[in-house]
Each structure stands twice: as C-alpha cells, then as structure tokens.
Amino acid sequence: MLITGIKSRPVYDELTPMATGASHVAAAQGSGGEPLVRLLREMDPDQLSATTVLYSVESFTGKNHLADLQDFAVRELVVFPTNADAVSGLDALLATAKMGTRLYLSGSEGFIGTSMQVATSYGMNRDEVLREHAGSFVRRVWCAHCSHYSENVSRRIFRCPGCARHLIVRDHYSGRLAAFQGVKADGEVPGELPENEELDT
C-alpha cells in the first residue's frame, strides 16, 4: 500500500534541560524558536552560560522568535538567514565540540532531520539529543527517480523540480535520508493522477 499510517516517522520529545550535560547546543528554525524560548526559561544561569543558540529565521509559517531569544544570557547566539546555513553552522560547531555536549533541535521535520544527520556524523547518540517538532508538518521529500530533495512539501501530489515528474508523497520516512519518499504518481495508469490532498500529519 502506498499511503499508510506513518510508522517510520520519528517520535519527537519535548525540549527540557538535560541536567547531566556539561555544555549545550540549541538549534532551531522558524517556529522552533518557541520551544527554544521555553527551554532557555527552564535553564539555570550556569546552564545558560554554557549554551550556544543557533537560530535560522527562514520560516514556512512566517514566525520569527529572534527578539525573544535575545533576552537570554547565553554563551552565544548565532543567527542564520536560511536553514541550510544553520545546519552548516551546527556542523562547524560540533566539529570542535567535546564529550559532555547536549543537543536540542526544534523546527520543521526537514530541519530536525538534516540536523540529526549532522549530529549522528559526529557520533552523538540518542541519549544526548532532544528533538521537538514545531510549526507545520511540511515534508522534505526525496525523489526516488532523480534523487532530488524538495523542502517544504505540503501536498500529497507535487511536481518534482528535479525531473518534472508528478510525485506522490509516501508516508515512509527514512532517517538516513532525513526525508519522505516521493514516487511517480501515475505509475499504474500513465496520465491518471490519484486525488490530491493536504498533507496534515
């Protein structure tokens, strides 16, 4: 079956300070700023001064929480224009980070997924990372035909910018690719597209 209940979709946490950590990195995008503000509010002064915040103002829903984030006495707050820049910023930061670091991620699924790929590449395990989804459930989709990644997909059927095929977004999420899979929508009968719908979950 093409469309099923999403079993492979990641299960998210709620951001809350991980008290055993010696250093903290909190990265968010768009609406993800809100859980981040809540997290920083729960931190004590020592934790705040050991926390680096990375924030991308690129947002699908148009929410910007930068002003609120600037209220906290953190070690450093770095702002990025795009999600891709924030993910590279995270990569550069983790490259020199030490054991004892805790990572907090919040934002769209695509942002959390690609950030998680970076964390995994530095050998971070699930007991060192918390992830909280925020904003709309737009999907990052990987085209099974041309391998193009499309960000912020919100409809069940869309045209792949890579190969111009009509793709149907399957509910299968790959943690490795940090994306949902998109396959040719008129694979059964050429030219006949299944009914389109809003992706809401």
Add this chain to the structure above:
Amino acid sequence: MSEAHHGALHLRVKRIEAVTPEINRYTFSAADGSWLPPFSGGSHIRVLIPFEGETRRNAYSLMSSPYDTSEYQIAVRRVEEGKRGSIAMHRDIREGDVLTATIPANLFPVSKHARHHVFIAGGVGVTPIYAQLDELSLKGSSFELHLAVRGPEHAALGHELRERYGDRVVLYGDGDGTRLNSHEILGGLPLGTHAYVCGPSRMVDDVIGAAHAHGWTDSHIHFERFEDLGSTGDPFSVTLARSGAVVEVSPEQSLLEAVEEAGHKLPYLCRGGACGECETEVLELEGTLDHRDDWLSESDRCTNKLIMPCVSRATCTKLVLNA
C-alpha cells in the same frame, strides 16, 4: 571449522608462557587441528578446568587476533582466593593437554560508530583490549590505551602493546611513579568518543564516575568487571517444552550453555545479547526473568513472554520455554 559439540570446543594447549610473576599466557589450537570459530574483539570463552575431582568454569577474554582463528590465546592470573580454578590452570595444565571450553561470546564489543576509542585497564584487564585493538588498528580507527600495572615486573603485556602501537599506549605504575587518573584521561575528548574499562569493580566505578562528571551519557561508556565476565548468577532450572527435558543452569553458565551442554540446540549468533537470534518464547513462568540483553524492548521485557538465553537468567520455581 572445528565443530562445537554440545556447545563445547576441544582446545589443545600449544604453548604456555609466563608473562609476569602471576600471569601465564596460554595458546590453544583446535584439538582436531581445524579452524576455531571466529570471534570479535572483546569476546571471552569459558574454560572448563578440572580441579580436585570437580570442574571450574572460568571465563577468560580472548587476547589473540580476531583475524587469525587458527589459535586462541588467553591470559590467566593466579588468584589464591576464591574457587581456585586459576591455581589449577597454573599448577596442573601442561602443553599438549586438551581442555574443554565454550564457544566465544562477546559482552564487551567495540562501538561501530565511535570517532575515537579510549581504553582504560588494570593489570590482566588488558586482555580483551588486545583483540579489540587488533580489530581497530586494522580498520584504521583512532584509539588510545591507558594501562595501570602494579610495578615493572607486572608490565610485560603493556610493553608488548607499546611495541605494537607506540605512544597510543600509556603505562602507569611501571616504576616511574605515575598514577592513572581517569578524570584527567576523560577530560576534553571530542564528540563521539567511546570509553571502555576492564578491571576490578573499584576501577570500573571510578571511570564511570569520571565520565559522568565530564557530562558523558551512558551510551558512550562500556565496561567489563572481572567479577561478572559472562552470564553468572543464581542457579535455576528450565523445562524445554518440545522434549520435556529439564535442564539445570549452574551459577557459572548461561541458559544457552546449559541447554547446549544437555545436548539440545538453540539458535544463536553473538552469544552476547545483541543480535536477537536466540530469542525464545516463554510459555510458563513462576518467578521473575532477569533480562540482561540489549535486544528486547522495554515493553517486550514487561510481558515476560520472551527471553534471550545467551545472557538472561531467571529467579523462578518454574520456567518453561518453547524450545
């Protein structure tokens, strides 16, 4: 490859070397001259040692290269107290003798995803690390070893490893007044580092404490205490539903080993609670299961319907398996 009969291997003692005043190294080959079963770094075997009309079942880490299964090597430290199996190894076993041992099992494997490996050991605790370093150096992985010894005459194994791996091996207590300080060793290490400690409980606790103090999470800390090598615990008996056989599991053998010794077969691969191959259905239970594997989920455990016989045990008056 040498066939394991009822889960047992027959090993001929090829060579015995005294490496320190207390430690002998034994080199074994298969009694029938064939290849021995493969193993990964960190594995141990349990040697059945005849001792004054009884049998001691002592676990020893394999220290030979995992890439050469024509022989196995173990190091045995003579321990006067306790059940004295090591005394019999030193006193009674001669080159040419044949000993029975279990198939290798690994409860102390190296992490596949680590970016850097830090090993900390005391004395004869270095033996599993021998094979682990063989594995890592062939893969080109980054590692360091910190080894504490009780004096220069006890440092022979450490010197051997220094010759192989140079400065990546640091010795403490080798007559130069240095002391192993796990807090210093574990400070400032890069993300993705894994630590492994093998030694007496005191040392293991010290290393775990130091890692936590630096903010490490448990998934990066691996340890093997001398005391709990292998699946040991209170004895219990198990009924195999298909044959109706009742098997007694002694304190020093795993459920899997006991079933094999009684002439029955269960599936297995890792023999260390990691691969899932030996998963067995529990049909009846009066008592509690002692799950020690890394395979079953928390919810599986709670149902008491599944057990991993290679490592897990039970405290029970009745246990019936679908086997």
